[in-house]
Amino acid sequence: MQRNVRAALAGVVMVLGVASAHADESSVQLTQADGVERVQASCAICHSLDYIVMNSPFQDRAGWDKTVTKMVKVMGAPLTPEDTAAIVDYLAANYGKPQ
Amino acid sequence: MDRRKFLSRTSGTIVGGLLLPRLGIATASADELPAGTVASSALDTLPGKRPLVRRTFRPPNFETPVELFREAYTPNDAFYVRWHSAVPEVALADWRLRIGGPAVQKPREYTHDEIVRKFKRAEVTAVNQCSGNRRGLFAPHVPGVQWGFGAMGNAVWAGVRLKDVLEDAGLAANALEVVANGSDAAMLTGPDFVKSLPMWKALDPDTLLAFEMNGEPLPALNGGPARIVAPGWTATYWIKAVADLTVSDKPFDGFWMKTAYRVPRGMFGDSGFQSQDTEQNSPITSIKVNSLIVTPAPGATLPAGRRTEVMGIAWDGGSGIRKVEVSLDGGASWRDAKLGRDLGRYSWRQWRYDFKPQAGPVTVLARAVARDGATQTEKLVHNPAGYHHNVVQRADYHAA
Numbered sequence A: 001m002q003r004n005v006r007a008a009l010a011g012v013v014m015v016l017g018v019a020s021a022h023a024d025e026s027s028v029q030l031t032q033a034d035g036v037e038r039v040q041a042s043c044a045i046c047h048s049l050d051y052i053v054m055n056s057p058f059q060d061r062a063g064w065d066k067t068v069t070k071m072v073k074v075m076g077a078p079l080t081p082e083d084t085a086a087i088v089d090y091l092a093a094n095y096g097k098p099q
Numbered sequence B: 001m002d003r004r005k006f007l008s009r010t011s012g013t014i015v016g017g018l019l020l021p022r023l024g025i026a027t028a029s030a031d032e033l034p035a036g037t038v039a040s041s042a043l044d045t046l047p048g049k050r051p052l053v054r055r056t057f058r059p060p061n062f063e064t065p066v067e068l069f070r071e072a073y074t075p076n077d078a079f080y081v082r083w084h085s086a087v088p089e090v091a092l093a094d095w096r097l098r099i100g101g102p103a104v105q106k107p108r109e110y111t112h113d114e115i116v117r118k119f120k121r122a123e124v125t126a127v128n129q130c131s132g133n134r135r136g137l138f139a140p141h142v143p144g145v146q147w148g149f150g151a152m153g154n155a156v157w158a159g160v161r162l163k164d165v166l167e168d169a170g171l172a173a174n175a176l177e178v179v180a181n182g183s184d185a186a187m188l189t190g191p192d193f194v195k196s197l198p199m200w201k202a203l204d205p206d207t208l209l210a211f212e213m214n215g216e217p218l219p220a221l222n223g224g225p226a227r228i229v230a231p232g233w234t235a236t237y238w239i240k241a242v243a244d245l246t247v248s249d250k251p252f253d254g255f256w257m258k259t260a261y262r263v264p265r266g267m268f269g270d271s272g273f274q275s276q277d278t279e280q281n282s283p284i285t286s287i288k289v290n291s292l293i294v295t296p297a298p299g300a301t302l303p304a305g306r307r308t309e310v311m312g313i314a315w316d317g318g319s320g321i322r323k324v325e326v327s328l329d330g331g332a333s334w335r336d337a338k339l340g341r342d343l344g345r346y347s348w349r350q351w352r353y354d355f356k357p358q359a360g361p362v363t364v365l366a367r368a369v370a371r372d373g374a375t376q377t378e379k380l381v382h383n384p385a386g387y388h389h390n391v392v393q394r395a396d397y398h399a400a
Helices: A004-010 A038-043 A050-054 A061-073 A081-093 B004-008 B033-041 B066-070 B113-117 B162-169
Strands: A013-017 B042-044 B053-058 B061-063 B087-089 B096-100 B106-109 B120-128 B151-163 B177-182 B194-196 B208-211 B227-229 B244-249 B262-264 B282-283 B290-295 B310-317 B321-327 B348-353 B359-368 B393-399
Touching: A038 A050, A050 A081, A050 B033, A050 B053, A061 A081, A061 B004, B053 B151, B087 B113, B096 B262, B106 B113, B106 B162, B113 B208, B120 B208, B120 B227, B151 B162, B162 B244, B290 B359, B290 B393, B310 B321, B310 B359, B321 B348, B348 B359
Parallel strands: B096 B244
Antiparallel strands: A013 B087, B042 B053, B053 B061, B096 B106, B120 B151, B151 B208, B177 B194, B177 B244, B208 B227, B262 B282, B290 B310, B310 B348, B321 B359, B359 B393
16 A cells, blocks of 8 residues: 555654664574575565575475565565576575475 | 574573573474574564564564463563564554545544544453464474464453444445555565455454553554454454554455465364455464463473472463363373463463372373364364464473
């Protein structure tokens, strides 16, 4: 509801990341491997990276693919197909269910 | 932080005046929660809260440690936190509630002062439980916030009846659903978090527009200045920082109604929300009967041959709790626990069971039976989104 978003921005202080002001999300460290920068830059636009750790390692490649596709198609993550492929590769390799 | 470091830092320390002897990670045993969840969990402090179990930093998703359910009413600073997007902070003086839509005769806008002057105060004691509470215990696991047992709490909610406010705006005969939207906004182009209620639930005298929680102003983290209170239904309908009510003559088709928060049709009985049922699925609605062992914490050592009291809570979607039964022999025989005071049909109810454990391993099972006859399941009813986990709990101890 557009009207509501405008009202929220006008009359409301949006406390972005109210948690991070006290509880520091930078403590979440992802595994250093190919693609980690792309994952950090893309996923952390909207959410802390503990979502990745929390949902591992029971998600296999198909599960991560479904999750990343939902982030793009439903949540509006601005990712190119190359970004998406690289992110799924990283997640499957580093936070995926052992095949 | 690794688990060992976390435990050594917190074990036996006094946090917020409360001695936390055994800070379990959600007290769901570590082998039930996904490995990644256990690795990323820790106690962390949000503004105005005591340390809670962090599931995610941003948006903030924090659950209440089970030990804190010893209290009949969950203190505001211990109450779990669950958001889909950034937490809006709206000052009460700036807060407005707009009511409109195709099935409203006189669209209106109210301030807080106008509402409290015009409508009678109402309150209800009710469990607020996240739809995904216990999702982390699903086997096989399903994606989403991997909650243990603590995405719930019990509180006295106070404000005015939603019914009184809606009727003041004049409901048309074709009113079908009340669509509630809060001041939170979606990230990027994602769907705004908006939910609807069927008219019968919106007009139920126990459904509130609440400004207070346990006698204090609603904290922003729990939906202040005002939230919907829909007792007996899971918390997805309890819209936080509510700002807009739209009374609609057709089923609301936003993502969070039409696609998310769904259960397979018929798997958990009638939804009570016909306008949102499809052939395949239904919206999640009523809380299923459930119970939880609070103390002693599973894994504790009990004194052999001495009287031990097991304390827990039981609740359902509003019929109330008829009895809680405990088994010490793996489910072969059951004895009634002693029920505590009845705080209302939407409240949880405390229960206690005394016994003298013999030296060796001790297993306690607990199950609640609701006044409508429903009881907990012995096996998980698996569903894609990981809802309604009400499997009979098993707590293992050792007596010495």
